[in-house]
Amino acid sequence: MTAVEQTPATTTAEIDLLRAEVARLAAERDALRADMERRDGELETAGRMLAARAQTMTSVIDAVTEQSIIGTDLDGVVRVWNPGAEKLLGLPRADVVRRRLVTDFHLADELAADGGGLAALVRVAQAEGRDVRDWTYVTARGEERTVSVAVTPRSDDSGEHAGWNFVATDMTEVRASERLKDQFVSLISHELRTPLSSILGYLELVLDDPDQPLTDEQRSHLGTVERNAQRLLRLVGDLLFTAQVEAGRFTLQPEDVDLAAVLRGAEETARVAATAGGVRLDLELPEGGLVVPGDPVRLGQACDNLVSNAVKFTPAGGCVTLALRAGWQAPDGTTTDDERPGSAPVARISVTDTGYGIPAAELDQLFTRFFRASTAKRNAVKGVGLGLSITKAITTAHGGTLDVTSTEGHGTTFTLTLPR
Amino acid sequence: MEPHAPRVLVADDEDDIRALVCLAVRRAGCRVVTEAADGPAALDGARNTLPDLAVLDVSMPGATGLEVCSALRADPSTAGVRVLLLSAGASPEDVARGLASGADSYLAKPFTVAGLVARVRELAGGVPA
CATH class of the missing domain: 3.30.450.20 (PAS domain)
Incomplete structure (x- = not known):
């Protein structure tokens, strides 16, 4: 009391200051409390979300x-x-x-x-x-x-x-069924090839018997039998090959292959059908040939398929051109005639026809097994839709690419690019 | 037929194919000494007649051509018989398996008669009939 009386002005000021400080602290406390309550809420929400997420994960895994x-x-x-x-x-x-x-x-x-x-x-x-x-x-x-x-x-x-x-x-049942399919195809292939051996063998005896020559008519009829037996044989071979590709049992016998010789062989194979269909076959080969590492039998099969398709797709009066060129392929897949930095040497086989063409919307499906272009069905082009999928598999196994461009009504070009 | 014509055993369970193979063997200037329609008969025939060449189908009942071939190679008395395998299996793996059994040659079906005649002549040393 005495002290208060001695310094009344100072005391009042101090009291005011203290009051203000108390008020500030109270406000700060309230703010902190509010913050704490908010964070508490946030924490609770986060906890609930985490629990919900864990529950979701558990329920998904349990489902x-x-x-x-x-x-x-x-x-x-x-x-x-x-x-x-x-x-x-x-x-x-x-x-x-x-x-x-x-x-x-x-x-x-x-x-x-x-x-x-x-x-x-x-x-x-x-x-x-x-x-x-x-x-x-x-x-x-x-x-x-x-x-x-x-x-x-x-x-x-x-x-x-x-x-x-x-x-x-x-995958137990799936793998078992795959094995069964594989065995089935092998069995069918064997069961079809054996009677075909008899048909073709005995036909050969009759056609080549010098003691009993055939009339032209008989020879023509038996020629039809032989041609169809060979067609059946090719189909059996294609089915078996497709099954091997699918089962991952497709292997190459690699050696140095002159693609010019392969294309000459393909042209020779297709010549009879082309002549019969009134289709001209042109061959454009580089002088001295072009050698790539590959399996000559399989590459021959790929080229035969492309040329035979082109001939079948081209009406009388049309033309099929088989061309072979050396080139260079950039990492982005584009090819040029000259070497560019970073490009790799390739061989390009192109088979161009002036035939029915393939609708643009069908180009993506062209290499799918058993797919047949609508233009093939419309124009009664024979086939089962295995040739291009086989050609694609052979190309891929050689590290190459198979591309197609086509204009309906004008023709198609298949380009097979192989590393050399 | 020459009396000293090479002697050939022909084994195939398909009668038509066996007859065709026998015909090709004769055209190659060889003599068919045994015909067999299954694996065990082929093996017995080879042991009894010791042919110069055995033409064996791969898929035969009783024992496959590969098994007959291995058995011939394992028996000193028949180890020298030359073996030509015929098979409907034409993949490189089929051929490799055939040759691994000890066969001298492998021909995939369907074969041409002319091709078979040439192969038999090459293996048995026959002269054209």
């Missing part, structure tokens, strides 16, 4: 019943085991998660052949980020299943590599 999804840690210990895995491998989640290794469900010999253990499963995915291939799973009942497994690295919340995902599709 996958036809594919096995197994997630592991870096040691291969199972952390995620979805209903698809339960169904495929016959074990409930509780028996597996944190208790078993993913390698426990693989055929041991198959892993051993690739170096063994988890490393065999993840080696490629580690290097390239993903790997898809067939493996054999062994179920709880000891049954072996062929599965196509996609392996990818798994990350934790902070984005660190935490393990591996193994998403597997049961």
